[in-house]
Amino acid sequence: MGAWTVLQERQAMLLDPAIRDWVLIPIMFVMVLVGIVRHHVTVLLSGTPKKADLKSARETKALQRAGILRAFGSHLPSQAFETRKVYLCEAFEKGRYLKDPDAKNKPKGNVMQDPAYVETMMDGMKKNMMNIVPQTVIMGWINFFFSGFVLIKLPFPLTIRFKSMLQRGVETSDMDVSWVSSLSWYFLNLFGLQSVFTLILGSGHAADAMRDMQAMSTMGMGAAAGPQYSPTGQPQDMNKVFLSERENLEIAEHEWGLDNVETRLLVKYGKKPREVLLQQQEAKKKRLTSTSSTTKTTTTTTTSSSSSTSNASFQPASVSMARAKKSKRA
Structure with missing residues (x-):
């Protein structure tokens, strides 16, 4: 206990209160303000949400039904499970849930000539721009004005593995891990202000940094585009997706949950x-x-x-x- 107290006294630092008033609080206030503005601008750019296509929704729900049957089939008796399994396998084999069953064996045309695909890609690019531009400006502002600042000390001890995450921009090996630099304070606010945005803007807001980063990797489509688009943003052949799901259903084993x-x-x-x-x-x-x-x-x-x-x-x-x-x- 004495050695730990001596080590803390050696690493003790006194921060100027002006750092709290002119660096710590302004960074957090600016990020909250930028998140609110970005939410409203994204809502304006998105416009009126479009109604879901009935046939596309039927494709999605059919795949979800098969996945639910494989995951929770143990809650059904053996006969009920086999009946649903045979029905879905036959439907996937015949292309009963396809948007256009007659065109399942026809060659696919150029995806760039599909207006729905082009419009979806443009919406994704708009959302990505609304995420990239503000974060780039804020990071450049912090690096230019507050580079090398130490802003706050966390009230609990941490291991040495957190040093690279909490002290970015401060190249020193002797500082205690619990001290936080200005750039690390930016990242902590970036991922820690989601509850504040939910309190101000409500659920489903457009200021979610984690969701925006996931959308950047999928051209802004993500899970909202459904299984019609791959993670790279390219349209998928739904007939192949259904045939793959049929194979998964055929090898699925059933075990009655109320057995014994x-x-x-x-x-x-x-x-x-x-x-x-x-x-x-x-x-x-x-x-x-x-x-x-x-x-x-x-x-x-x-x-x-x-x-x-x-x-x-x-x-x-x-x-x-x-x-x-x-x-x-x-």
Whole structure:
């Protein structure tokens, strides 16, 4: 404890109160103000939201339905799960949920001639510009006027791994990790003011820095564009997406969530030993293994019987030919 106190006294620094009044608070105030302005400008540029296309929404909901069935199929009985699985696999195979089922095998045209794609890409570029320009200006302002400033000390100790995150722009190895530089204070405000923006602007505001950074990597489309667009912004072939989802459904295994529920409850509350549940699970595995082996044996027997039947059907012809040859020789 004494060594830690001595170390703290050696690293103690006194900050000028003017730094708090003219650097710390102004940076936070400017970032809040810029976020509010950016939200309103983004709303003005976006205009009236468009109504969702019914056929595109049907494609999206069909994929979501298949994903929900694979994820939560254990809540359904085996028969209900298999019924839904067969129906969706057949629908994906036939292209029943495609926007244009007749054009699924036709070659795709130039995507730049699609007005919807071009408009979506332009909206993404506008949103990216509204994110890049203000943040670039604020970062340049902080680097020019407040480079190398130490603004605040955090009231809790941190490990050395946080030094590069909290002391950007201050090249020193002796300073305590809990001190925060001006550039790091900018990044902390960038990702920490979301609750303030939600309080001022409401939920779904356009000042969310994390969402904007995700949109930059997807040309501003993100998840709002649905599965019709890939993460790079290019239109996807929905027929291939449906066929891939059909394969995922076909290999999905079902396990009834209420199987052995009575035994599990008794084991959970200590009424039965856990070995009983383990024995039931082992018996179920053996039963499934024997069922699969019986199915394979039945299939092999059916194949062999069909082959023997075909051989028997050809036998009379060969016998008659041999008899004809013998009669000719005689």
